[in-house]
Amino acid sequence: MIIAGIDFETTSVDPETCYPTEFAIMLWDPVENLILDSMSFLIAVPKRVDINNWHITGLTREYIDVYGLPWHDFEKELKAKIQYVHYIMAHNATFDRTILERMLDATVDLKWIDTMTDLPYPPQITTRSLTHLAAEHGFLNPFPHRALFDVATMIKIASMYDITEILKYARSPNVWIRASVSKDDRGKAKNRYYKWDPTNGFWVKQLKELNILKEETEADFPIDLLPGYVYKEQYL
Numbered sequence: 001m002i003i004a005g006i007d008f009e010t011t012s013v014d015p016e017t018c019y020p021t022e023f024a025i026m027l028w029d030p031v032e033n034l035i036l037d038s039m040s041f042l043i044a045v046p047k048r049v050d051i052n053n054w055h056i057t058g059l060t061r062e063y064i065d066v067y068g069l070p071w072h073d074f075e076k077e078l079k080a081k082i083q084y085v086h087y088i089m090a091h092n093a094t095f096d097r098t099i100l101e102r103m104l105d106a107t108v109d110l111k112w113i114d115t116m117t118d119l120p121y122p123p124q125i126t127t128r129s130l131t132h133l134a135a136e137h138g139f140l141n142p143f144p145h146r147a148l149f150d151v152a153t154m155i156k157i158a159s160m161y162d163i164t165e166i167l168k169y170a171r172s173p174n175v176w177i178r179a180s181v182s183k184d185d186r187g188k189a190k191n192r193y194y195k196w197d198p199t200n201g202f203w204v205k206q207l208k209e210l211n212i213l214k215e216e217t218e219a220d221f222p223i224d225l226l227p228g229y230v231y232k233e234q235y236l
Contacts, residue, residue: 001163002036003028003113004085005155007147008099009057011049015098019045021059021068024147025081028089028155030163035155037081040148044068057145071103082110087170089113091130091154111170115154117208118170119161126193133157172210176229179203180222188221199232206231 009022024040042064045051051061082088090096093114101108116128125136131144134153137160143149158166179189181203186196189203192215197204204226207215216223229235 001029001031001087002085003030003087003089004082005089005151005158006096006100007090007150007154008096009059009145009147010099011045011051013095015095015102018099019043019049020071020099020103021045021051021057021064022147023074024151025078026148026151026155027081027085030159030166033159035152038148038151039074039077039081041074042068044070075104079104082108085110087111087113087167089115089154089158091115091150113158113166113170115158117174117206118166119158120165120169123193130154130157168210169208172208174206175209175212176204176206176226176231177212177215178224178226179205179219180224185221188219192219197232200235204229204231 005026005028007024008020010018010020012018020043022040022042025038026035027037028035042059045064045068051059051064088097088108088110090112091114093112093116097108097112115130125133127133127136130150130153131141134141134157137157139156141149141153144153179192179194179202181189186203192205194203194205196202205215212223212225226235
């Protein structure tokens with residue numbers, strides 16, 4: 001089994017309109033825990049785009065102009081790399097998938113793993129920030145928000161979990177549930193890492209559908225499934 005870990009750095013957090021400034025991919029064999037191949041490059045961005053207002057990566061217009069290369073220079077090589085992989089993995093996969101399909105102008109017809117939701121993190125690890133997850137797993141990402149190092153960090157974290165469990169989580173839908181607790185019992189919900197939705201006035205948690213029965217068994221309060229729910233949007 002081969003998994004392609006990918007990451008984009010971009011000019012904004014809107015995957016529909018941002019310009020990618022950097023891309024990285026690593027091919028990983030999770031059974032042998034072996035990196036088989038990697039590629040990383042800066043991407044040319046049109047002159048009209050103000051890159052200098054986006055400081056999270058440290059990349060400026062000057063760096064992009066000197067080192068950024070047209071996406072199509074690497075597109076053929078990228079397609080060759082992912083031709084025989086079984087899964088693509090990203091941290092916040094919807095974001096990276098949207099950009100990848102925009103850049104390739106095609107649907108990427110592969111199964112995806114999202115390390116924000118598809119790893120069986122223990123309950124005490126509530127952060128989903130990649131930098132903080134690295135620290136929770138006993139190491140540091142030396143160059144956060146740089147594509148190649150973020151991919152390596154993501155793979156390192158994933159390597160600490162059973163790949164069979166990861167794939168089981170990846171196949172299970174994300175669902176929202178509500179804790180049926182009174183104001184006086186809100187501490188029970190907080191202790192199980194529910195968060196307050198001020199728009200709707202109740203405590204909610206997102207989890208994998210496969211974990212609903214476990215949550216029902218372990219929580220000492222009733223829970224309700226919330227089909228169609230979006231956090232902080234009015235729920236009818």
